[in-house]
Amino acid sequence: MQQIASDKNHDVCDACGGVGQFLCCDACPNAFHFSCVEPPMDSADVEKLTDKWFCNECEHKKGKLVEKGPKGFFKKLIENVSIKNPKSYKLPDEIIGFFEGVSSDEFGNYLDSTQMRALRNK
Numbered sequence: 324m325q326q327i328a329s330d331k332n333h334d335v336c337d338a339c340g341g342v343g344q345f346l347c348c349d350a351c352p353n354a355f356h357f358s359c360v361e362p363p364m365d366s367a368d369v370e371k372l373t374d375k376w377f378c379n380e381c382e383h384k385k386g387k388l389v390e391k392g393p394k395g396f397f398k399k400l401i402e403n404v405s406i407k408n409p410k411s412y413k414l415p416d417e418i419i420g421f422f423e424g425v426s427s428d429e430f431g432n433y434l435d436s437t438q439m440r441a442l443r444n445k
Contacts, residue, residue: 339411349375361409379408
């Protein structure tokens with residue numbers, strides 16, 4: 324599974340959508356912040372990589388076996404977590420904009436514009 328020369332890695336993190344320094348998959352265009360991969364890495368960990376690096380989905384396509392985990396009700400869910408690439412959760416825009424006076428900042432933090440400022444004593 325070679326990366327085609329015309330394929331360029333993504334310009335934003337495939338997990339959180341942010342910009343910055345990325346660890347790029349050697350088999351597909353996916354790119355991730357060092358802290359967005361599972362397990363998270365720092366620049367020292369990335370420098371120590373000697374072989375090609377593959378995202379979770381490409382590792383699975385190459386035949387990486389899923390670690391045996393608990394059996395039962397959550398078995399498929401836990402297997403799916405180890406196969407899929409990490410993704411940051413974000414509320415859909417139609418939910419974010421549903422309530423008047425409630426919004427989020429550029430980082431997704433909750434903002435409540437309905438709060439009144441405290442009155443100053445005269």
